[in-house]
Amino acid sequence: MTATKITHRQILQYRGDQCETRPDLIAVEAPLEIRIAWGPAFARKEKTWLMTLRTPGADEELIWGLLLSEGIIREKKEVLQLEPCVKAKGDTYVVELDPAVQVDWENMGRQGLMTGACGLCGKELIESSLEGCQVSPPTDLKLWPEQLFSLAGQMAQLQAGFKHTGGLHAAALFDREGQICLLREDIGRHNAMDKLIGAAWQRELLPLSEYLVCWSSRASFELVQKALRAGLPLAVAMSAPSSLAIELAEAAQLSLIGFLREDRFNLYTDTRDLIHASTPIQA
Numbered sequence: 001m002t003a004t005k006i007t008h009r010q011i012l013q014y015r016g017d018q019c020e021t022r023p024d025l026i027a028v029e030a031p032l033e034i035r036i037a038w039g040p041a042f043a044r045k046e047k048t049w050l051m052t053l054r055t056p057g058a059d060e061e062l063i064w065g066l067l068l069s070e071g072i073i074r075e076k077k078e079v080l081q082l083e084p085c086v087k088a089k090g091d092t093y094v095v096e097l098d099p100a101v102q103v104d105w106e107n108m109g110r111q112g113l114m115t116g117a118c119g120l121c122g123k124e125l126i127e128s129s130l131e132g133c134q135v136s137p138p139t140d141l142k143l144w145p146e147q148l149f150s151l152a153g154q155m156a157q158l159q160a161g162f163k164h165t166g167g168l169h170a171a172a173l174f175d176r177e178g179q180i181c182l183l184r185e186d187i188g189r190h191n192a193m194d195k196l197i198g199a200a201w202q203r204e205l206l207p208l209s210e211y212l213v214c215w216s217s218r219a220s221f222e223l224v225q226k227a228l229r230a231g232l233p234l235a236v237a238m239s240a241p242s243s244l245a246i247e248l249a250e251a252a253q254l255s256l257i258g259f260l261r262e263d264r265f266n267l268y269t270d271t272r273d274l275i276h277a278s279t280p281i282q283a
Helices: 059-069 122-132 145-149 151-158 160-165 189-202 221-229 243-251
Strands: 006-015 018-027 030-038 045-054 079-084 091-097 169-174 180-186 212-215 234-237 255-258 266-269
Touching: 006 160, 018 160, 030 059, 045 059, 059 079, 059 091, 059 189, 059 221, 122 243, 145 151, 151 169, 151 180, 151 212, 160 180, 169 189, 180 189, 189 212, 189 221, 221 234, 221 243, 243 255, 243 266
Parallel strands: 030 091, 212 234, 234 255
Antiparallel strands: 006 018, 030 045, 079 091, 169 180, 169 212, 255 266
């Protein structure tokens, strides 16, 4: 299995009327095949569940995160084995489900993740999501704005892939003191989140009711949905949230922050007052 995150390429760089040939570092994007095996021993079945593009590395964490965030499994014991398929060409993993796990293959293909392209209206999307994502669990987590201002700086120190290429998203987990615990990078922002969830699950941290997540990207409906599945009470994005992301967060009592900078952020939902109130600026 390859784990190359960065590749090299000769490029032409233009600066004003000058041009020079120089080496550049590029973020790797490569396919990953995930197969699922299920059923009793005498009638075992195996099929490709998902082909996804991702940045190589932390593949098992990515798969664990996908299995949870897309509602395929609810407990780790439902997976007997997760390992590379040595007979396959390319990067392929096989997930061996416990025979007791019931699989409806026709309705299984990425049905745990509702997207903006699924044909449902916003209200139906949110209602469907809440059926598979519990309202964020109780928490006494409380943070000061000053703690949140430091998140981006902490992430930047660990974003080695982004530092070299400028082409990777990051998802990071922070504790109640606002200190970084885990960070995962990937060329896809959803993959980075799934890798983070998988890493947290392997460390027996779920549900993440005492933590917050910070994304280097915008806050999409799908990312909020994944945060809810992991039990997170607070999500922070460095860019904008979508309208559906805000509506889902509000319905599930997830506090949502956008446009995080070193000295400011926008608070979109906070029904449980997880962020200490600051003195409002008078216009």
